[in-house]
Amino acid sequence: xxxxxxxxxxxxxxxxxxxxxxxxxxxxxxxxxxxxxxxxxxxxxxxxxxxxxxxxxxxxxxxxxxxxxxxxxxxxxxxxxxxxxxxxxxxxxxxxxxxxxxxxxxxxxxxxxxxxxxxxxxxxxxxxxxxxxxxxxxxxxxxxxxxxxxxxxxxxxxxxxxxxxxxxxxxxxxxxxxxxxxxxxxxxxxxxxxxxxxxxxxxxxxxxxxxxxxxxxxxxxxxxxxxxxxxxxxxxxxxxxxxxxxxxxxxxxxxxxxxxxxxxxxxxxxxxxxxxxxxxxxxxxxxxxxxxxxxxxxxxxxxxxxxxxxxxxxxxxxxxxxxxxxxxxxxxxxxxxxxxxxxxxxxxxxxxxxxxx
Amino acid sequence: xxxxxxxxxxxxxxxxxxxxxxxxxxxxxxxxxxxxxxxxxxxxxxxxxxxxxxxxxxxxxxxxxxxxxxxxxxxxxxxxxxxxxxxxxxxxxxxxxxxxxxxxxxxxxxxxxxxxxxxxxxxxxxxxxxxxxxxxxxxxxxxxxxxxxxxxxxxxxxxxxxxxxxxxxxxxxxxxxxxxxxxxxxxxxxxxxxxxxxxxxxxxxxxxxxxxxxxxxxxxxxxxxxxxxxxxxxxxxxxxxxxxxxxxxxxxxxxxxxxxxxxxxxxxxxxxxxxxxxxxxxxxxxxxxxxxxxxxxxxxxxxxxxxxxxxxxxxxxxxxxxxxxxxxxxxxxxxxxxxxxxxxxxxxxxxxxxxxx
DNA sequence: CATGCTGATGATAGCGCAATCATTACGCTT
DNA sequence: AAGCGTAATGATTGCGCTATCATCAGCATG
Numbered sequence: 001x002x003x004x005x006x007x008x009x010x011x012x013x014x015x016x017x018x019x020x021x022x023x024x025x026x027x028x029x030x031x032x033x034x035x036x037x038x039x040x041x042x043x044x045x046x047x048x049x050x051x052x053x054x055x056x057x058x059x060x061x062x063x064x065x066x067x068x069x070x071x072x073x074x075x076x077x078x079x080x081x082x083x084x085x086x087x088x089x090x091x092x093x094x095x096x097x098x099x100x101x102x103x104x105x106x107x108x109x110x111x112x113x114x115x116x117x118x119x120x121x122x123x124x125x126x127x128x129x130x131x132x133x134x135x136x137x138x139x140x141x142x143x144x145x146x147x148x149x150x151x152x153x154x155x156x157x158x159x160x161x162x163x164x165x166x167x168x169x170x171x172x173x174x175x176x177x178x179x180x181x182x183x184x185x186x187x188x189x190x191x192x193x194x195x196x197x198x199x200x201x202x203x204x205x206x207x208x209x210x211x212x213x214x215x216x217x218x219x220x221x222x223x224x225x226x227x228x229x230x231x232x233x234x235x236x237x238x239x240x241x242x243x244x245x246x247x248x249x250x251x252x253x254x255x256x257x258x259x260x261x262x263x264x265x266x267x268x269x270x271x272x273x274x275x276x277x278x279x280x281x282x283x284x285x286x287x288x289x290x291x292x293x294x295x296x297x298x299x300x301x302x303x304x305x306x307x308x309x310x311x312x313x314x315x316x317x318x319x320x321x322x323x324x325x326x327x328x329x330x331x332x333x334x335x336x337x338x339x340x341x342x343x344x345x346x347x348x349x350x351x352x353x354x355x356x357x
Numbered sequence: 358x359x360x361x362x363x364x365x366x367x368x369x370x371x372x373x374x375x376x377x378x379x380x381x382x383x384x385x386x387x388x389x390x391x392x393x394x395x396x397x398x399x400x401x402x403x404x405x406x407x408x409x410x411x412x413x414x415x416x417x418x419x420x421x422x423x424x425x426x427x428x429x430x431x432x433x434x435x436x437x438x439x440x441x442x443x444x445x446x447x448x449x450x451x452x453x454x455x456x457x458x459x460x461x462x463x464x465x466x467x468x469x470x471x472x473x474x475x476x477x478x479x480x481x482x483x484x485x486x487x488x489x490x491x492x493x494x495x496x497x498x499x500x501x502x503x504x505x506x507x508x509x510x511x512x513x514x515x516x517x518x519x520x521x522x523x524x525x526x527x528x529x530x531x532x533x534x535x536x537x538x539x540x541x542x543x544x545x546x547x548x549x550x551x552x553x554x555x556x557x558x559x560x561x562x563x564x565x566x567x568x569x570x571x572x573x574x575x576x577x578x579x580x581x582x583x584x585x586x587x588x589x590x591x592x593x594x595x596x597x598x599x600x601x602x603x604x605x606x607x608x609x610x611x612x613x614x615x616x617x618x619x620x621x622x623x624x625x626x627x628x629x630x631x632x633x634x635x636x637x638x639x640x641x642x643x644x645x646x647x648x649x650x651x652x653x654x655x656x657x658x659x660x661x662x663x664x665x666x667x668x669x670x671x672x673x674x675x676x677x678x679x680x681x682x683x684x685x686x687x688x689x690x691x692x693x694x695x696x697x698x699x700x701x702x703x704x705x706x707x708x709x710x711x712x713x714x
Numbered sequence: 715c716a717t718g719c720t721g722a723t724g725a726t727a728g729c730g731c732a733a734t735c736a737t738t739a740c741g742c743t744t
Numbered sequence: 745a746a747g748c749g750t751a752a753t754g755a756t757t758g759c760g761c762t763a764t765c766a767t768c769a770g771c772a773t774g
Contacts (some may be wrong), residue, residue, distance in 0.1 A: 081756080
């Protein structure tokens with residue numbers, strides 16, 4: 001306690017004054033007063049405790065606890081230009097795919113002491129630009145954004161930001177900085193190969209909310225069928241609305257109607273649609289997989305347990321979030337990363353819904 | 358470089374100097390220099406454009422755009438003590454229930470110009486306390502937290518924060534500030550009543566990750582059965598692990614085994630478990646609903662479309678997020694709110710899986 | 715023409731903290 | 745015993761912005 005420095009007395013009248021008004025926000029200086037040290041020492045106790053002698057540290061910590069002091073992160077960030085914030089932009093909160101990626105991000109970032117500021121771009125590059133501005137105004141130390149569909153202005157901001165940035169979900173030819181994803185086009189291609197291999201011949205396609213990644217899957221689908229001369233334009237049914245089980249059922253019905261039921265397999269761009277198609281097929285008394293193969297994408301948990309179990313493409317969503325986060329953290333810690341581009345791969349989980357053999 | 362300041366000349370060499378080194382962060386002063394106005398005017402253009410003449414406003418805006426200026430939110434927050442941040446604490450990112458609530462929160466908060474800082478407490482009050490400290494250190498203008506299970510210390514922080522706080526998901530006897538939720542116990546009670554009404558007699562219970570809300574549902578279940586003298590302790594099977602479709606199947610098997618298959622209905626505390634139970638029942642050739650009723654909770658989309666369709670309890674998750682956000686915004690705008698406590702209610706969606714009549 | 719008012723703009727100070735550079739005390743070396 | 749290094753602590757300054765108050769021009773009023 002007590003620790004004078006000037007000449008005269010000037011003991012400690014401020015202290016009691018502050019404490020009285022339990023309203024006023026407690027600051028570092030209040031803690032310093034209360035524990036008889038300088039403000040900077042309190043700061044050290046919080047940020048670099050090893051630099052403070054044990055006795056002082058305990059004394060200060062006691063004051064912090066008893067006053068219920070909570071540091072003002074804005075002041076800290078301003079003074080140190082370190083925000084401990086990572087910005088994350090995803091196109092949709094309700095899509096389970098992104099939720100899982102987020103889990104990975106939160107896991108790693110949380111453990112490393114970073115806060116995550118999350119924004120939702122609603123699948124719109126313009127919205128994304130606005131949101132990225134918002135993120136950047138928080139001086140994030142790193143950024144994770146989805147895909148490569150940024151506006152020109154947005155790309156400018158991002159380049160100027162000079163912080164580690166990872167674009168996730170898809171593999172990009174020309175990433176802004178780092179990139180973690182997998183090859184959607186190839187995955188779509190491989191799905192069709194698998195279906196063909198199982199003896200299905202007239203393979204339809206069901207898609208909703210046709211974002212760039214879904215488009216790529218469709219291109220892969222198309223390419224594979226063209227290669228064997230089995231591509232039919234009217235086997236494709238899509239809608240711009242968000243995908244859901246209900247929409248999957250509708251699209252399946254409409255595919256059946258528009259093709260007079262000749263289609264014997266459907267590749268659905270995600271598992272929601274696939275489940276919807278499967279449930280609808282059951283209601284229509286179409287036997288899966290005997291009369292109809294159904295393949296989804298993402299391999300959500302239900303795919304494995306539904307009857308018949310649903311073939312789907314497993315992608316490491318959680319792992320993608322983890323990987324992206326780890327890369328950013330490594331860069332921030334100035335450790336080397338193996339590569340700026342990481343292909344997470346995928347795996348077709350072959351299950352009952354496409355197994356005619 | 359050049360950059361004078363002493364007495365003499367010092368016209369405007371700083372400006373050019375700044376621009377050249379495209380690295381340096383652009384600040385308000387840079388924009389002010391570039392557009393020949395004072396810093397405070399630039400600040401007004403951004404925050405209160407109506408207070409600046411149109412000519413100046415355009416001129417300044419041009420400078421902002423050409424320099425790619427992005428305001429530093431930390432400095433702004435520090436100076437104005439307004440962060441435009443709302444803190445949100447949820448127990449789990451992967452639980453669809455919270456995802457939907459989040460959607461509602463983001464929708465409303467985003468439109469109102471607030472950023473959402475989201476933390477995951479992993480169902481742990483201690484973790485929650487730490488996370489709430491993190492949130493408070495960002496000087497949020499409002500807080501949305503889950504449930505009423507805070508530690509003493511955490512409650513202290515929250516009370517001292519003097520910002521609008523909404524506790525969501527469940528109805529609390531003694532909320533910290535505001536409260537939006539529904540009566541889980543009553544919902545559990547009503548589910549059992551429904552099952553009894555359908556002629557089921559030996560009603561089992563399957564639960565995972567027994568958080569306070571799940572416990573309440575179980576209490577309701579127990580109460581309803583006790584009232585009619587049909588409660589059997591060994592009809593309850595639970596696990597502390599997170600719930601999932603797979604776990605639902607396992608628990609269903611274990612319930613069947615431990616009761617020698619006498620149970621003729623199962624109340625599952627959420628739809629994942631219920632789907633798992635349903636799929637497992639199908640595999641065991643137990644007919645639903647003839648031999649076995651299955652009821653879930655939350656009414657996720659799959660419940661409506663699975664075959665047979667799944668009875669579940671619909672709760673306005675999205676709406677709960679919206680409501681909580683609106684309440685906070687009203688308080689921040691000093692508008693009156695109807696009540697500090699809002700019961701969102703619930704509705705039992707009676708579907709095929711419990712319809713023996 | 716003095717007065718007061720309004721709207722537009724600027725100068726100054728300070729938000730709460732940490733970077734930076736002192737300062738001090740206490741050893742240890744030669 | 746002088747010199748030096750080191751560990752612990754403090755004083756000062758400034759991060760980028762906005763609150764506050766001041767200034768000033770333009771204009772209407774009586």
